[in-house]
């Protein structure tokens with residue numbers, strides 16, 4: 238890898254509501270991210286550190302494409318907050334207030350709102366057990382697990398628990414336990430939410446492949462969908478996460494997720510760092 242990048246490999250550091258990302262722009266040259274690279278860069282002591290790594294690619298019929306990796310080196314089919322952050326960067330580069338992109342989920346649209354937040358259409362929620370995916374035919378609205386959680390796919394799997402007080406949950410212990418429950422053959426992200434006002438939820442999250450994060454965009458979408466289906470809220474919901482506020486609007490054309498974006502710094506992975514990966 239160091240031979241491919243004798244000057245090092247440039248990256249951007251971004252976050253959306255504290256959900257943080259390393260972004261590598263591979264447009265014009267092809268993919269470079271491997272599980273080994275993702276794990277090494279994701280190490281908060283010996284690398285850069287991130288919740289997810291996003292790699293930008295050229296795309297046919299869209300402005301760009303995105304691939305996502307977790308800090309344990311696994312792939313994620315969706316990452317709402319990284320999608321919003323990279324969309325903001327691309328909108329600035331293209332001089333526009335909207336972009337179209339492609340992820341494993343298909344074609345998505347993102348727009349900049351007048352207040353500077355970025356909103357992305359994460360697509361329709363996946364409500365069939367095969368799509369989440371689950372390992373057997375069960376009702377996704379009431380999983381046969383303690384706590385009666387809801388399974389929702391947003392291009393990645395989510396297991397949403399409604400609890401009286403999200404603050405009181407041991408997110409690490411409970412998150413670990415359900416992430417690897419056999420009902421989820423590809424593991425799952427785990428959300429704990431409580432109703433704190435009309436159409437307002439407090440949510441804490443344990444992410445598959447990354448652990449506790451300050452926010453999870455697809456998790457906020459999944460939680461809002463589950464809350465609306467259970468009749469706890471309407472389809473326009475505000476979520477208070479550890480790192481900030483996300484606003485979900487489940488419309489006829491998909492689940493829109495709006496929130497803050499930040500481009501923190503640009504850096505270069507040194508040739509020596511890349512050499513050590515070989």
Ligand SMILES: N[C@H](CCC[C@H](N)C(=O)O)C(=O)O
Pocket residue numbers: 256288289307312313314315316317318319393394426444445446447450452453454455456
């Ligand atoms: N933070 C991301 C989700 C990452 C999901 C990932 N942990 C997975 O394995 O699906 C978001 O804003 O949607």
